[in-house]
Amino acid sequence: MSNLLESYNKILALLHTLDGKDNYRQQVRPPKMTDKQLIALCLAAESQGIDSERYLFRQLPSELLVIIERSVYNRRRRALSPKIEDFRQAMSHAIVPVETYHVVDSMPLEICRFSRAARSRICQREVETAPDYGYCAAHKMHYFGYKLHAVCTVQGVLRNVGITKASCHDIHYINDIRDDLNACVLIGDKGYLSQTLQLDLFDNHGLKLNTPMRKNQQDYKPFPQAFSKVRKRIETLFSQLCDQFMIRRNYAKSFEGFSARIISKVAALTLIQWINHQAGREINHLKIMI
Known part of the structure; x- marks a missing residue:
């Protein structure tokens, strides 16, 4: 206490x-x-x-x-969720004011077990924000709920965080945030592979999207090892959110409550990084006593 x-x-x-x-x-x-x-x-x-x-x-x-x-x-x-997000943004920029390279990824957020989805009433008040069915290729599973999208710096500081329905394709999230990421390099996985999107981002926003190519693509080039290593940073962040902050545990009944919980947990992670930064410690050592 x-x-x-x-x-x-x-x-x-x-x-x-x-x-x-x-x-x-x-x-x-x-x-x-x-x-x-x-x-x-x-x-x-x-x-x-x-x-x-x-x-x-x-x-x-x-x-x-x-x-x-x-x-x-x-x-x-x-x-107060919008104000909590404002504080998180301020802490994020206090840790890393400017960064050229960013990593983008998504993770599933289950509302309930797949077998209970048909009778679940959680977050069902509004059709626009109701959960739906999706598939996670990384875990090879179908699930019912939402998808958490995130963009972080190579140091592991989250810049943008968003929640969409589980069926929303990862590409749509980039279209929503591209105005916030002008003139930088964005590193993603094969879920963001789209030549049309890459050309549009580069021509209109100066944003270079790098993703691994499929081996059967024309002019195939291996994904740079440095980018593969950098991508592990956001995967580690997701693991920390699941382990230490229990982001996949849901007690909310409405979408407003659900999103408030997610925003609070991400803000708490950024807060600990900020405290570590001020103390001169490694920012991603999150298991500390404040």
Whole structure:
């Protein structure tokens, strides 16, 4: 419990260095716990592997428990998801301000087991954001849920993160973020192999997309060994998100709650990298006590 309070206080002080404001939403009455304090509590919990709100409120110290209720915390955290993402972006650029090479990849996020998909009601409120069926070639499995897309630097700092339906092709995500990645080299796997897309990105955005070629393609060239090594960085990040931050464990019932959980976990990972960077440590050694 004391570790949670210490982490909360340290994270709150770090957030103050990024933004001097305390509240980011217009409310009739000023809340007892400010928006920034709530974000700090959320990141402190995620950084310690506490992803259950029920368990979190059992561990909360009395000085925090008297200023926030569980239902209010849940509702406000969802509303503050855009601000949490803003903080994550600020921390990301504080670690690596400019980078020419980036890596792109995706990973499956199951909502429920495949056998339960037909009767599942999780995140089914809106058709546009409802989960659907997809296939993961890396794991050779069909699943029901969403797909997490990510772009990271060669150092392992996440730049862009997005959630799409499981059936969404990886190429569509690049079309959504190409304006954010002008004049850089993007390294992907065979899921991003598209000559039309590569030419369009290069001609209109100065973005060079490098992917392994299929051996039966004309003018086949082996994928550079240096790019293959760099690609392992984002795969390691996905493994850390699954292991330490339990990103595939889902307690949410709505898409807003689901996306808020994902954003919070990714922000907590970037926060630890930022703390390591400030302390002069290897940024990707994430198992530390804040």
